[in-house]
Amino acid sequence: MRHFITAALAGALIAPSLASAQDLGSMEVIVTARRRSSDDYSPQMPAIGLRRQADFAVQGVVVRGDTRDSAQREQEIYAMVRGAVALAGKQGLQLAFGEEVLQPLTAANVSALGIQRDSRPDSAKITFLVKAPLSAGMTAQQAQARITAFLKAVTPVGRAQIEAVDDLTFSVVGPDQYRPAISEAIAADARAMAARVGPDYAVQIENLQAPVEWARSGPSEVFLYLPYRLSVLPRRP
Numbered sequence: 001m002r003h004f005i006t007a008a009l010a011g012a013l014i015a016p017s018l019a020s021a022q023d024l025g026s027m028e029v030i031v032t033a034r035r036r037s038s039d040d041y042s043p044q045m046p047a048i049g050l051r052r053q054a055d056f057a058v059q060g061v062v063v064r065g066d067t068r069d070s071a072q073r074e075q076e077i078y079a080m081v082r083g084a085v086a087l088a089g090k091q092g093l094q095l096a097f098g099e100e101v102l103q104p105l106t107a108a109n110v111s112a113l114g115i116q117r118d119s120r121p122d123s124a125k126i127t128f129l130v131k132a133p134l135s136a137g138m139t140a141q142q143a144q145a146r147i148t149a150f151l152k153a154v155t156p157v158g159r160a161q162i163e164a165v166d167d168l169t170f171s172v173v174g175p176d177q178y179r180p181a182i183s184e185a186i187a188a189d190a191r192a193m194a195a196r197v198g199p200d201y202a203v204q205i206e207n208l209q210a211p212v213e214w215a216r217s218g219p220s221e222v223f224l225y226l227p228y229r230l231s232v233l234p235r236r237p
Contacts, residue, residue, distance in 0.1 A: 049225030054170035057143035076158035
């Protein structure tokens with residue numbers, strides 16, 4: 001879909017989200033070093049988008065146990081996960097599970113987490129995520145310290161233990177809610193470009209209908225954008 005500047009500036013504010021699998025206006029998504037929702041991934045991102053602080057710092061954790069009896073081993077692991085759920089709320093943290101779109105982990109759905117085989121004989125594990133909300137001015141280091149303190153405070157059950165895995169990452173809630181702000185920024189840039197190139201040229205914008213995408217752009221900052229393309233073309237006589 002191609003829009004010259006007159007059509008683009010109107011359409012930029014009403015272009016619908018085409019996120020087919022999830023309603024990304026309300027879902028919480030993980031932000032890794034670079035993530036695009038389109039299948040034809042390109043490392044190039046547009047310069048215009050929205051930079052903002054992430055909503056949560058997210059740490060992967062694992063509860064593993066190696067009690068010889070398998071039934072007791074699973075019981076201890078699940079009991080420790082339930083203990084983590086109970087403690088998280090008291091410390092202002094949240095638990096979740098999922099790879100890209102996150103779901104809350106609560107006392108009601110702990111049993112839905114499957115026990116996985118661990119790397120050692122007679123051992124098993126459950127993996128999930130600990131989330132620290134990022135208030136204004138909070139650094140990634142401060143969020144990491146809160147999560148580390150939480151993990152140390154979870155009471156072991158039998159031979160079950162909890163520990164962090166992987167690096168700290170971040171999440172943003174409802175990326176598509178920022179579509180109007182992103183579209184406004186694109187439209188403003190297009191108007192400025194049109195003024196700079198003069199009346200003999202037109203500014204063309206493509207792909208405004210694409211879903212909002214995201215990438216990490218700083219220690220605790222995310223970059224939300226539409227994968228649009230802007231071209232400057234000579235006007236037809």
